[in-house]
Amino acid sequence: MELLDFVHLIKPIVLTDGYKSMKKYNHHGKKSTYYHSLKVAYLVYKHCLKKKRKYDTYEIVRGALLHDYYLYDWHNKGEGHRLHGFRHPKFSYKNAERDYGPLTKVERDIILHHMFPLVIFLPKTKQGYIVSYYDKVASFLDYFKK
Ligand SMILES: [Fe+2]
Numbered sequence: 001m002e003l004l005d006f007v008h009l010i011k012p013i014v015l016t017d018g019y020k021s022m023k024k025y026n027h028h029g030k031k032s033t034y035y036h037s038l039k040v041a042y043l044v045y046k047h048c049l050k051k052k053r054k055y056d057t058y059e060i061v062r063g064a065l066l067h068d069y070y071l072y073d074w075h076n077k078g079e080g081h082r083l084h085g086f087r088h089p090k091f092s093y094k095n096a097e098r099d100y101g102p103l104t105k106v107e108r109d110i111i112l113h114h115m116f117p118l119v120i121f122l123p124k125t126k127q128g129y130i131v132s133y134y135d136k137v138a139s140f141l142d143y144f145k146k
């Protein structure tokens with residue numbers, strides 16, 4: 001049931017062509033940005049269930065789904081992707097606003113500040129910290145779990 005609810009939440013985004021295009025971009029090792037983003041969204045969703053839905057679950061899951069919606073393979077250098085680590089939150093936000101906007105303030109914060117502490121700008125919302133935390137957990141699992 002839990003998984004079905006999650007699928008219901010993410011369907012409006014993950015079934016779009018733009019979102020599906022992330023399957024072709026390598027993110028961490030051999031894991032795609034699509035795979036990584038779904039994992040972060042699911043971890044965040046499970047967190048919300050545990051905390052008895054203290055936050056707007058749809059909003060935080062949407063932010064998690066879109067946090068890496070930058071739409072390129074950052075391994076391909078020389079295509080204007082220099083300093084990817086610092087710049088991709090802004091690219092992701094612009095793309096997300098264009099394709100799934102208008103985004104809420106919380107969704108915007110989640111996307112723009114998920115690279116904290118690499119970027120010095122702190123998240124302004126608790127949801128921003130939560131997604132930033134689970135992004136790190138998922139990234140670790142991407143690299144080290146088969
Ligand atoms: Fe990212």
Ligand SMILES: [Fe+2]
Binds near residue numbers: 036040067068135
């Ligand atoms: Fe990420």
